[in-house]
Amino acid sequence: MKLILSRKGFDSSFGGCASPIFEDGSFVSLPIPEKSARMSFSDVGGNRRIEAVVEDLTEARKKPLKANDHVHLDPDLRIESRPRKPGWRPLFGQADAAQRHLDNHGVEVGDTFLFFGWFRRVENRDGGFRFKPGAPDIHMFFGWLEIGAIWRLWKDRLRIPNWASEHPHANADYPRNTIYVAAGSGTTYNGGTFHSYSDQLVLTEPGKSRSRWQLPKWFYPAVGKAALSYHGNVARWSLSENCADLQSVARGQEFVLDGNDYPEAVEWAKRLIAENG
DNA sequence: GTAGAACGCCAGGCCATTTG
């Protein structure tokens, strides 16, 4: 099995601010703006009115984001984000160079995506949201998807089932357009978002900038084995007593780790999902 | 000819610095 650490949601260029962690510890990864998309912030919050949060957090900017700005809802992990058709399951679409990276690493059915993004605590003051002064910017896991099927839409002729038709990569014409479907059967599936904040979900080393990560010790690149993709340079890594520290790369969306080379990864991911999913 | 190596360029992220 392979693990794929996947950077998704608001970042410094798309969205331009952190996704919020609320005062009760719950959080939501904000979908990135995309003009040509079919849905807006107002359409994808479901029980969580993310459009209000987005407007509050960006209103001081020159070009604030608005509730009816269109968004690319991907990965689509929360059933409650939208009214769903029967049979719905979490989906994740990828294309272009990032999809090639996944192909090159042989990502296949049975592998698991762990999605992370840029998060920061927010608080509610005078009826509006704002980032909590002094709260750190962190990279944090917010959801997962175990691959049950891969729709290689760019080369295989197949009909997208009705329940998946709203996904932004469905009936779209991206190069190497591919959709990953959550594993499962019937109404159960293995994918979703984590329910609330836990230190276990945080990648960023406390007190450091968000790209400096603190990982389990076994993450450290083993001699003769493939390192976490994009992170083969050992100078990026350092070992301390209990963990491996990593200067994560600025570039890249998907970082692949081969469970054959790092057997601890399988249990680690299972536990992360079991305890936070 | 053809496969593979070498090269240069680019995209797309984060971040330090500067500016307001």
Next chain:
DNA sequence: CAAATGGCCTGGCGTTCTAC
């Protein structure tokens, strides 16, 4: 505080060079 700017980094990919 936030916004703008430029630097840095690494895999993808097209082009050219090299070996057979």
